[in-house]
Amino acid sequence: MAAGATIHPSAFVDPRARLGEGVEIGAFTLVGADVEIGDRTRIGPHCSIHGPTRIGRDNHIHGHAAIGGEPQDKKFHGERVELVIGDGNTIREFVTINRGTGDGGGITRIGDDNWLLAYTHVAHDCIVGSHCVFSNNATLAGHVEVGDHVILSGFVGVHQFCRIGMHAFIGMGAFVNGDVPPFVMVAQDGYGRPRGINSEGLKRRGFDPARTAAIKRAYRALYMGGGSLEEARARLAELAAESDDVRAFLAFVEAGQRPLLR
Template sequence: MSAQIHPSAVVDTGATLGTGVRVGAFSYIGPDVEIGDGTEIGPHCVIQGPTRIGRDNRFIAQCAIGGEPQDKKFGGERTELVIGDRNTFREFVTVNRGTGNGGGVTTVGDDNWLLAYVHVAHDCRVGNQCVFSNNATLAGHVEVGDHVILSGFAGIHQFCRIGAHAFIGMGAFVNGDVPPFVMVAQDGYGRPRGINSEGLKRRGFDAERIAAIKRAYRALYVSGATLDDARAKLAELAGDSDDVRALLAFIDAGERPLLR
């Protein structure tokens, strides 16, 4: 059976559709997209290439698949998205292609369920038979093993690995590797964990400026001082650093309690 394409859908002449593929109303299939036999593309979906999709997948509605990576370093180089067989992508799921300096390919295996508003970022590698619940998010370069469950609103930091059969609880934010079979649960709200040294370096801050900011951080968060005593110490440190003066001014101008 040939592909069934709704009259309002747009399928680029550079796309390849297998036997029995169905494309719903107002969907767009771009060039350099290959879609395997029996796959269903629901209404208002956008699939951009280069993207390779296996057989018997379901894209329910409003999915954005194979778009450019959300990475400022991306320069338009050729990168890909590769999706296996029998996956289900619910409403508003987004899956981005890879980046040139991140391996170039985002992959999703077989028999996965990605529920509404799930996001899979560039260069991620997702295994088989996983369930990602609503609004679960993978940042770039995340590796997910087989049979992993991400509960609703779970967020995985870039470059983390989630081992096979792991379970990530609702709303949990993961910023380290999770071994196979392990459960992870939300544990309170975020707390300060040091300064953004790498980001400062990328923005041209030299070692002396960063060292001054680290001293200010230790005075505010590590010393155990009260906020008033920490503010007094910052005032001393501010004499030698415009950055510490800016930090102190920020604290003094605040209307909400300082996160400590």
């Protein structure tokens, strides 16, 4: 335990936990064994952090969050599984993040500079990139993969084993039961349905008009061409010759094991 940590007298920190310099632990918070917390990370009141869990630097975990709990999976029988959280994340009130499962890779992983707002849930074996925003009550089932710069609006639910590509935007209340390619915007329609590309988000992140136009052509080839998926892939391969973004779009489509959200 680092000498520079500040721990409220009512908190409990297991002697086997490792705290970096400048870590703050709030009132009535529990930090269990085999937990590592990086420098300057702040933990609010009434939180529980169970290990094995690794939390990086400069995170802010607000009150009543439950981090590193056992996976909600009946196949879990106490094997060693982990949670790894990067740097600079904001994790708000009542967020729950579970460790992985033995037969699902063993690790739940969250990148850097994400905002997980109140009551969001990240289940076992999920892989979340960096610079994402999960709005209130957004929920990931097990084994979900989320790319960088993804926004999940409030009350979004993502089915297990689905993938959401980088820069995608999922609208409020949408239920995602298939893979969402990069750059795509999804809106609620019973289950979520693609509704164009995330043009505004791309503009805010510095995509120039030529890049955005290439992504729009890729979207039209996949969702508006009227042909089969194989025909859409062939058209995407043609478009990919001139655009790194379309190559990423095509690579995502070709790598999927679940059906695309269509």
